[in-house]
Amino acid sequence: MRSFTRRAAAVILGAALVAPAFAQTPAPVPGAAPAAPAAGAPAGPLQPATPAPGSLPAPTGKPVERPTGVAATVTGQPIPEVAVWRALRQFPEAEHPIARKEILNHLIENLLIDQYLNALKIAAEPAEVDKLIEELKAELKKSMKDYAKELESMMLTEAEFRAEVTAQMKWDKFLKQQGTDQALQGFFVKRPDIFDGTLVRARHILLTPGTDPAKMAEAKQTLAAIKSDIAVKAQEAATAAPGDALAKETARGKKVDELFAEAAKKHSLCPSKAAGGDLQFFPRVGAMVEPFAEAAFKLNLYEMSDVVETEFGMHLILLTAKNPGKARKFEEVKEDVRAVYAMQLRQAVVGQMKPRAQITINPAPATTPAAAPPANAVPTTPPPPPGSPASVTPPTGK
Missing domain, CATH: 1.10.4030 (Triger factor/SurA peptide-binding fold)
Incomplete structure (x- = not known):
């Protein structure tokens, strides 16, 4: 069939x-x-x-x-x-x-x-x-x-x-x-990382300012300040660390991870805050919403993102590990x-x-449905009137 x-x-x-x-x-x-x-x-x-x-x-x-x-x-x-x-x-x-x-x-x-x-x-x-x-x-x-x-x-x-x-x-x-x-x-x-099984691990800090412009601006400033503070303190740790450039970078990465986890526990509104914002390993597609996944996969190890906006709120992301995948054939x-x-x-x-x-x-009704067995559910889409949207550019993998 x-x-x-x-x-x-x-x-x-x-x-x-x-x-x-x-x-x-x-x-x-x-x-x-x-x-x-x-x-x-x-x-x-x-x-x-x-x-x-x-x-x-x-x-x-x-x-x-x-x-x-x-x-x-x-x-x-x-x-x-x-x-x-x-x-x-x-x-x-x-x-x-x-x-x-x-x-x-x-x-x-x-x-x-x-x-x-x-x-x-x-x-x-x-x-x-x-x-x-x-x-x-x-x-x-x-x-x-x-x-x-x-x-x-x-x-x-x-x-x-x-x-x-x-x-x-x-x-x-x-x-x-x-x-x-x-x-x-x-x-x-163009997108081998999606299909080769590459996985990354990240921490994040989530703020949920809603749609109020003032609160959104405040949330962005808060996350930017957290990022700046972590970066400064991590660089100080790297400068103070003995050894060559690799040893100093290792010290910087360790300090970033430590400070980011502390900040997530203090500021994040995601349940992952209990684990310092740790999200474990996830693939390029299918586990996180697209703006989040896209930003995470562009990061280098122990690099922090800029503020990332998704439907869930505003995120600051830290990449903590990456497991490269294995090349696959299209077929x-x-x-x-x-x-x-x-x-x-x-x-x-x-x-x-x-x-x-x-x-x-519209506002939600005063009563909500009683829980039912997950038997469910199909969104209703009544036939719409004709319109004239511009054409959509199909995804190219860029």
Whole structure:
């Protein structure tokens, strides 16, 4: 069966929305991102993970009231509150304020992508959608699942699910147009560190000033002051150290690491502060959000970054170790290349559309959904009106 059929089946068999960083185990790390899509399952607007058939927990029997209202609008198009609730039910109530922000951000990005594809007149034929849904019903039947009941358990109407299938098929068409073998090979050649297994280890200090300009400026100044103070004291340690240049650099690196860990414990708002901001080893793609990973991989050993802004806040990063990977042939990792290319293509589309969009986020309702088995969740993307976005430059690996 087609790979897309398996991915779309995952939606109704219990796949979750792309998990926000805080939903990971062990302790959450702001700046961490969802795991990279598996080979053979290119990322799209939904980016579902594919569980084994039958993995959806049995309904609890407790009726769940479908919420009403609009969570946000994107250039006049609504994102219904129920779309947020579907994903929010996966998380403990204590995590809802943070989870809601990340879930809603993902839903907004999905809608921006769908608007872009509609403006390019990329469409999925109704007959193709019908065929896929029939295949999904057959998959569910094999797993002793009922299509209608599965939709109901996820507070998902057939029209909403059909819209999701349509959006994914449109994305797959766009990805196929852009992600030619030539484009994928060029991307692979320019970014060997993504595919060769290179890992880096870093510490970071996170501040979360929100969107207030004054607080953002203050956070930048705080991080810059921390960096300057560490650099000065580390250089003093290097100057005082006996021995040759290598010995002095070793002393400097040791002092930077020591002082940075102390500063992280004192100032950072990330749970990693308990470990001096240590994030352990991570790859170039799939573990951290892109601005963070990009900055970390450009650093030399025991070099501190400038202030890095991500959706989680502002970071100061220190590289503490690097494990070089092993060269791979394109044919060996082609599907991984396609998955990463798709992820960066998604980011390029969102980056093109978001600054031009009119986005309104409404206050969260007074009540939040009770936790439910992670059975879940598909962002709702109603058909948008036509627009005329500028073309997006596909990722080149630069």
